[in-house]
Amino acid sequence: MATSAPAAPTPSRRGRLGLVAIGLLAAVCAGGWAIIMANAGRQPGIAKQTITYSVLSDSAVQIKYSISKGKSDEVRCVVDAFDTDFAIVGKREIIVPSGTKTITRTDLLATSKRATGARVESCHKV
Incomplete structure (x- = not known):
């Protein structure tokens, strides 16, 4: 078997x-x-966007950007310009006051040398 x-x-x-x-x-x-x-x-409730930038000369960059946030929040943002090595060559701090929900701005940044780009680097509540 x-x-x-x-x-x-x-x-x-x-x-x-x-x-x-x-x-x-x-x-x-x-x-x-x-x-x-x-x-x-990311900061909750804060949206930042670089819309356009234009390198105008060796010492200036124009940047257009928008920031959206809660209407009752006051927000501080840093807008900067950088060179080919991503070293910061120009910087400005802006404050978006409470009572405003969204802003769109165009700013001129003075630079220490020719920039290759610009951005809204950071935003936070005050």
Whole structure:
């Protein structure tokens, strides 16, 4: 009489559902972590955007930007210009007063040497 080897156990339906549940939980956790990392370091409720900049000369840059925030918040922002090595060659601090929700401004920045770009570098509540 020949004996056959026992058949390998097949995964049960309950085992597969457990693996699916673990996979979904891992995906949700990864998505949550991605959202947290994308927003790390940002000030909630403050949105800053550089619209355009134009290098006018070796000593001046014009920058147009907008800042949106809560209407009751007073916000201090730094607008700067930088050179090819990203060294700051011009800088101005501006204050957006409370009572204003969004501003769009054009400023002229004096620079110590020719700039290659300009930006709204940072904003925070006062």
